[in-house]
Amino acid sequence: NAGVTQTPKFQVLKTGQSMTLQCAQDMNHEYMSWYRQDPGMGLRLIHYSVGAGITDQGEVPNGYNVSRSTTEDFPLRLLSAAPSQTSVYFCASSRAGGSSGNTIYFGEGSWLTVV
């Protein structure tokens, strides 16, 4: 039972480079989200998806792009990396539950450094 799998775990980028953080879940969850965690702060929502083909912006979407072509995968693309994007990135997934408040599962995180 893999749960939510993120790759890579660690990455160093040069300013201006692009890359994709991968996220896959094997629980057939409808909802998937990307958060970033900076020191001394809680997690902040970057983008989210409520199903294949449906994505929307969160609190801090600038500089990031997402797509959801399958239920299982939700990649996060950094278009032109900047030092301000140095952070820990978490992918999360959960079932569609309306008012039921389903448990949200988080991946292990991806540590990204932009130099």
Place this chain on the structure above:
Amino acid sequence: ELKVEQNPLFLSMQEGKNYTIYCNYSTTSDRLYWYRQDPGKSLESLFVLLSNGAVKQEGRLMASLDTKARLSTLHITAAVHDLSATYFCAVDAGSNFGNEKLTFGTGTRLTIIP
């Protein structure tokens, strides 16, 4: 804009003592989550609170929700070293479909001293 505030931000407590972490939020929501995070690790779900007056307990941790006061508490009873971690509360930020959008507090770093 939904704001979520936790206090204290840092907490050192002796083993065996009781303490409470507070989570205040600024707009109406009836869904609140508590998570635990160990250094360098992912977030572990502790509690999901869905209604006013909800109370959940697991071991030495008990969480409650007062939606009228926009306040949740995480109470620690007879703390043990294994509870040392950072604890986050998160509030549903007006999701249209379920729980796809959360706003997190800044976290409370708890250190249990032998």
